[in-house]
Amino acid sequence: MIKTILDEGFEISALQMFNMERANAEEFYEIYKGVVAEYPEIARHLRPGTLRALFGKNKIQNAVHCTDLPEDGVLEVQYFFKILDS
Template sequence: MLEKTLSIIKPDAVKAGYSGKIITMLEENGFEIKAMKKIRLTKKQAEGFYIVHKNRPFYDSLTTFMSSGNIIVMVLEKENAIADYRNLMGATDPAKAQRGTIRALYGKNIEENAVHGSDSKESADFEIPYFFSSIEIL
């Protein structure tokens, strides 16, 4: 069964010029891009998106980072999209990510790790409409 997930190319990877390479990796791994746009979050928008982490010690630095520059948000679709994209992203800490994963190739550290992806169907169901209306998703 086809599944959708949210992907974000984070400010560090956009600024470094890795967006095209990351998008190519997605397509080469069978993901269909159903929606895509480049935006810049305000601090308040980043706080709303990462609300699940509100009580975590990294919440403020994460939301500051995510509102520090342009990001590319995408809706990806394929069979097992959530699990497959998490595998393609690699471990949160790029130093621990498997060779050939997005984070191993393009991440700097545990926070500036190039990409975000939904971690469950419930997360995807919250995250996708945070950025896209139904009319924007092909």
């Protein structure tokens, strides 16, 4: 996945890998409950060249998370890089 991002000309300015504990995942994704449960499968058909379509396996292992609102971007970055890191 990283190679694909770099090959497309993007720069990765920060990177952290970890497995989310169930409680953290439930907290973070609570607002998305019931929203298009089969999105990775739909993404493969609608946009076959996207990271989610290329690397996502199912609704749990969907490869990537992208904020749905630009104004939430900073909060979500802080959640992963500050809150979960402490």
